[in-house]
Amino acid sequence: MREFITSLLSREKSPLSNPKIAMAWCRRIDVLDPQTQLGKVSEAVAKYLEHPGKPDFESLQALVMVDNVAQAAFEAIRYQYVSNPRMAKDMEQRLWQDIVGFSQRMIDSYQRFIEHEGDEIYRTAGFTEHMPLVLARSLHYIALEAKWHYFRFEKVPGKLWTLAHRFYRLSEIEGFDSNPFALYPARDKGVSSCADEYIQLLMLATLSANNLSVRQIDWVDQWLDNWSKLVQLNRRNQDDRDHFCVNLQEPQGPQKIQPESTGEPFRYWGLFDLLHEVQETIKRLEGGASPAELGLGSDCRTPSCLELLKHIEMFWTMSIRNAQIQRSERFDVRKAAEVVHGLDVICQQVRADNEKHTRQPTETRTQVDYDELMDMRLYGFVSARTRSKLQQMPGGTIGAPRIETQSWLIENESKGGFGAVLRYSENDWVRPGRLLGVRLGDAQNWQVGVVRRLARRGNDEIYTGIQVLSATPVAVSIQQINGKSSNEPMIVSELTELGGIELPSQKLALYLPYRGQDGSNMNTLILYGADYASDRLYRVQARDRSFTVSLGSILEKGVDWIWVALQVIKQ
Template sequence: MLGFFSNKTVHPLADSREAKRILAEIANPGRGSLSAVEDAGAWLESLAADESFKLPQRIDLVLRIDEAAVTHARRLGRDYPASVGLSRVQESKQWQCCHGYWEQLVAAYLDCIARHQAAEKKDADAVRSQLPMIHGRLINALAAQLKWKQFRYGPVDPGFWQSLGTVYLAAVEAKTAQKPLQLYPGVNEGTIEAEYLKVLVFHAASMDKLQPLEIEIAERLINYFLPFFSLIREVRPENVYWIDAAKPLPPTRLAKLPEVTPTLRFFNGTRAVEAVAKTIEQIRNEGRVPPGINLGAQYEVDQVIPVLEHLALCWAPKPPMRSNARHRMSSQLKVVNGLAAVHRRLSGRAGGEEGLETWVIDDVSLGGFGAQATISRQDWIRIGALVGMQPEGGDNWLIGIVRRYVRTGPNQGSIGIETLSKTPHAVFADAGGLQTEALLLDIPEVGEYARMALPANALEDKVALLFPLGDKNSRLHPRETIESGADFVVANFFVQSYS
């Protein structure tokens, strides 16, 4: 479709009847969303490459393509987390398509703004009334682009924050930042400033500690709690975050007062934290998410409350305190991914370098590690992944869970791992006649509890696990589930016997 429009060829979108047909085809609700978004991105690309369009027509077409594709694009953003952990090819294709679409849309709006600035006064004045919509839609597209980047934990280029701040300041200068604006049909009115603030609050929510589904839920919750935030210019004691919209920097917690400039802004989430606490209490009392909160889909209470608690921590006046002091160091760490691979390694069934990756430890604490990793082709690193770890120079293995993940480059990542066990054992347990490969995380003591990690589908209520450990036999009964991941579940077990 791309690249065959020569200067002498009339672009299909230049014909009003053909453009209407193309846009209706994209917007068709019965069409596959991935295909629709792919087509929309392709038309944006071809439009950018064609210089024959006058500025008013170009702006009109970009706005209409955006509007035609927006429902499909939102649906893909909602559904993407479910594809994580399925076919890597399928998941990667969906991410590339959707991230690429928002990237194309951002570029299209930036191009419209640049052409407007370079236009003759008469041409510029003819489309000036559309600038608020362009500014608002551009910030909305940048927000979506950031979300898709966070689905893969970055990296976020400084230029992103520069573009975001520049368009916000343009709206401020035009005195349109706080005027009511309906970005899309069927959507409540908002303001350009609110769209900008939404992106800042999203970043302040530490998405590098959430899984993709939790990121989707968090974004929806941010929309709901946004009225409890405000963006101000004044230096006040209650300020928690600051950003200079003229600089290529993300919002930052206010440790000390930055250089005061006309483009400096502050925001805090104190009122939002109070609202979140009330919402959590209401959910626990009613056993459901309040009808007024639109999450885009039905989620279990147990999926929503942890995200609310996470948001409250991020927005609190004081940042979450580390429970253990960190010590800087640099050494290698051997890593294997997933319960099955860890079990093979601990049981001696995996030899040599099978499944091994080498990370570099940045810091260590009683609770875990910070490490740098070269991202492999498998690109398996996810929040909540269970890993086995062997520090350099040791022969013991540790069990941990990835709690933080930030891509620092195309093939580099910064990872935080919580240590679950420093003395794990691989066991072959009898679960009601079925052999189950499990990891014992604690040494059993009769009458006490011990944690075990099992395959996700292997935990059954009231079915005891029997297994030998050394010269003793153990019988453990399942109690509450502590944590679950894509391929595992960690649960407490009551130790009935160990002799």
């Protein structure tokens, strides 16, 4: 009995007992490496959670202090995970569990104090002053855990959404949801709030199904530290301003605003201010500013940063447009589809369709062959190999080279598109906003579509929603005209002074007849974004016909392509 009492008295007290013990304990672990240090903190918090009981204010002060000290080690472990995408599977699994497990323990620890928030003793012991910090840090850890689920293309567990909604609602009730303060005073230069942490969680969720890489998701999350302050949650829906909503009584994240999305459980927000900030950032990067100057991170390089920003701009612009469009009814089917991507490749497949019954002999053709255009785009001249291939083609016909296609399973169709299932390992290029050429069966022609939605179903299975832009596209060649008008005929090639052939500056594009949202028919063109100029005229060569056109309003922008309305000036 004496030995048992002695062991109890000699047992080290928990560092979460009071601030004095916590401070001494933190000094001892400060010399350890990040992995060991985080393990010590995680172990101490786990033991604290094993002994239920009514927590006191000194324990809360100790928890806040230990959490402060753990941030450097926790950040180092998170950086190790994000910066090493090719790590061994067992190492990835261990780091993932360490990060998610630590986040969950901190959520559980803070939740113990939140559950007793209404007790009178806490209102007299300084607990009220700590409540904004407690809720904001809880929301911060929920967002971190959600991000690590996105890294694996997993859905965030419903219990996390339930907790996040509850914590944010508590901050609203107490009236400090937007009160600014430093989340971790020793490390944060800026300020945050319960609303900022909650909005950051919601906005990252809107991009979670975009098939982004680990590094890209992490960049966006860092950018949302500042961008979240450009979003305002509203209790009342404004049709002309709001684009997303969330139900505080449902275990799920953001959703499209529906007619039934009304009442007290819902909060609404719009993207106009946030999208404007993204567009301004893109302009400044294209103007020569560095990502570090714009607060985008010192490890972010301009080309990859610019590509990601353009993708985000495209996706949120699409979200604004889709907020006013109701989806048509879908019907279950089971079909196979051939799929290609990239504007050049799509143009070749569409052009082969266009020329099935209008092939021209080589000696009388009036168009530049696609192989020649590709050579000019890649090398700046037509290669001898291409000339030889054209001469050897049966009957002297023009044909597109055989292109490898991918096979997708179509499982539902609607008036404007379809849903497909594909293997992630074979289609890691798929992103919302990607332009596709799709052929449903060998007997059908190639259609032009764009990826709208992505959702991970399993370890190697992705569901994607595709909108069909046109079932009857036409592949064309375009040439910019220097000036506002021209009466000169279309020139395909010219002899140089040295006797060689010089090809004009022709580009590939797709002509799409399109029915607008108001039901009106319009002529449209999809071309590379780098080939677009709003103040120039273009010659468009469609098979044996030539048109002079001007480009009108922009219908949509992808990462490297642009879709515009066009007006025919003369034929």
